[in-house]
Amino acid sequence: MSDADKVLSEFITAWNAGRRPRVRQFLARVPAGRDRDGLAEEISTFLQVAPTPSYSEQQRAEIRESPAVRAAYAAVDDDAGAWPAVLPGLRNRAGLSVSALAGRLLRSVGLGEGERQRTVDYLERLERGELEAERLSRRLIRGLGDALGVAPATLAQLGGAVARPVSGGIAFRVGEEDPAGWVEAEIDRMSRAALTPARPSNEMDELERLFCGGPDA
Amino acid sequence: MGRFDDAHLRAFIAARDRGDAAEMRRHWDELVIDFADRMDGFVGAAHKGRLDDDEHEEAVQLAMIKFSQNLLHTFSGISMGQLVNACRRLAAYVCIDVQRAAARNAEVSADAAWESADDERTQQGWEVDEAMKHFEAEERAADLREFFLTAFPKLIDSRREVVELTFFSSLDDAQIAERTETKPNNVQQRRRRGLQDLRKLYNEHWDQ
Numbered sequence: 001m002s003d004a005d006k007v008l009s010e011f012i013t014a015w016n017a018g019r020r021p022r023v024r025q026f027l028a029r030v031p032a033g034r035d036r037d038g039l040a041e042e043i044s045t046f047l048q049v050a051p052t053p054s055y056s057e058q059q060r061a062e063i064r065e066s067p068a069v070r071a072a073y074a075a076v077d078d079d080a081g082a083w084p085a086v087l088p089g090l091r092n093r094a095g096l097s098v099s100a101l102a103g104r105l106l107r108s109v110g111l112g113e114g115e116r117q118r119t120v121d122y123l124e125r126l127e128r129g130e131l132e133a134e135r136l137s138r139r140l141i142r143g144l145g146d147a148l149g150v151a152p153a154t155l156a157q158l159g160g161a162v163a164r165p166v167s168g169g170i171a172f173r174v175g176e177e178d179p180a181g182w183v184e185a186e187i188d189r190m191s192r193a194a195l196t197p198a199r200p201s202n203e204m205d206e207l208e209r210l211f212c213g214g215p216d217a
Numbered sequence: 218m219g220r221f222d223d224a225h226l227r228a229f230i231a232a233r234d235r236g237d238a239a240e241m242r243r244h245w246d247e248l249v250i251d252f253a254d255r256m257d258g259f260v261g262a263a264h265k266g267r268l269d270d271d272e273h274e275e276a277v278q279l280a281m282i283k284f285s286q287n288l289l290h291t292f293s294g295i296s297m298g299q300l301v302n303a304c305r306r307l308a309a310y311v312c313i314d315v316q317r318a319a320a321r322n323a324e325v326s327a328d329a330a331w332e333s334a335d336d337e338r339t340q341q342g343w344e345v346d347e348a349m350k351h352f353e354a355e356e357r358a359a360d361l362r363e364f365f366l367t368a369f370p371k372l373i374d375s376r377r378e379v380v381e382l383t384f385f386s387s388l389d390d391a392q393i394a395e396r397t398e399t400k401p402n403n404v405q406q407r408r409r410r411g412l413q414d415l416r417k418l419y420n421e422h423w424d425q
Contacts, residue, residue: 021258022257023260024261032266036265040262040266043262044259044262045389047255048302048305049301067278068256072249076286093272094318095322154279154283154314
């Protein structure tokens with residue numbers, strides 16, 4: 001049995017036992033190159049047919065608290081979407097300060113440098129979860145995708161009307177402690193929004209429309 | 218399939234069919250948990266160790282967000298096999314995206330003049346174009362399903378059968394060969410030609 005065969009066998013055993021094996025750790029045990037690539041293919045094929053392990057309640061709770069799952073829930077549940085969970089990481093990986101990102105964004109959307117500080121403020125609010133994802137414009141998402149080197153479609157999934165059709169959005173905005181009461185909560189939220197005089201977009205300046213004017217602004 | 222524990226998916230689909238949003242949500246929560254480790258694995262296998270830890274975690278995070286949103290909004294399948302296949306394709310797509318961004322950022326870091334470069338858009342133009350294509354493709358997702366419905370009947374029977382089994386089953390080539398009473402080599406050839414036909418039909422479809 002080759003090393004790769006042995007590693008594959010151990011991975012399968014660990015998966016089936018519910019030990020939550022990490023593929024990367026198993027791949028690292030095989031020299032980079034053809035053997036590792038082959039092992040990756042075989043593990044991927046196994047994962048296509050592998051049963052979902054019987055996780056314990058504690059394991060399910062751990063998975064629920066993982067950054068990836070929390071971000072997936074936030075994209076659906078939170079007004080700010082998954083932007084606060086994801087944007088700082090994307091920006092850091094791109095090696096950009098908030099100010100540098102603001103500079104790139106301004107160039108991408110064709111606004112002048114004079115707006116940099118206000119753009120920084122908006123970006124910081126976006127990272128803190130203080131902006132409603134539903135009010136972000138498509139132009140902003142394209143501009144951020146451009147600035148960060150990320151497909152706009154990926155950013156559009158982080159939350160907001162761009163990613164969330166009304167029916168689906170309503171269907172999944174559930175109060176954690178009162179699942180049955182989510183409809184009322186949603187209707188209440190929408191009613192309040194409807195009763196709050198929206199600032200007409202023609203009263204907003206270009207930058208405000210970008211961050212708060214809604215998908216089509 | 219029968220090999221997966223698909224209780225949460227069956228409950229999710231049943232709730233979706235009934236229009237029972239609260240139950241849908243409850244089982245969606247559980248499905249997201251069910252798929253987290255599998256997605257992590259698919260992502261790890263897709264990049265084969267070529268992403269560093271941070272990039273890997275980012276890819277898993279983005280893939281899970283996309284997966285859970287797609288499950289919510291666009292997944293119209295009914296089996297775990299379909300969902301697992303979608304999960305695998307998504308992991309591969311996101312890895313490419315993250316690898317591309319990492320490569321681009323490495324280039325940018327090496328170029329201290331990025332902030333002032335006048336030709337910045339030219340430099341990254343092809344990537345932006347690619348990203349826009351992805352974005353537009355996402356927006357057309359619903360239309361795409363309609364496209365498949367009209368395109369499949371136009372394929373030659375032998376190719377259509379292989380392409381359908383490729384998209385909508387989890388059979389491997391040997392199993393598809395057995396099902397279609399041919400050799401694995403022929404399966405690969407029919408799939409390649411079927412996909413070429415689909416691409417041609419796809420271009421015609423959007424040119425209309």
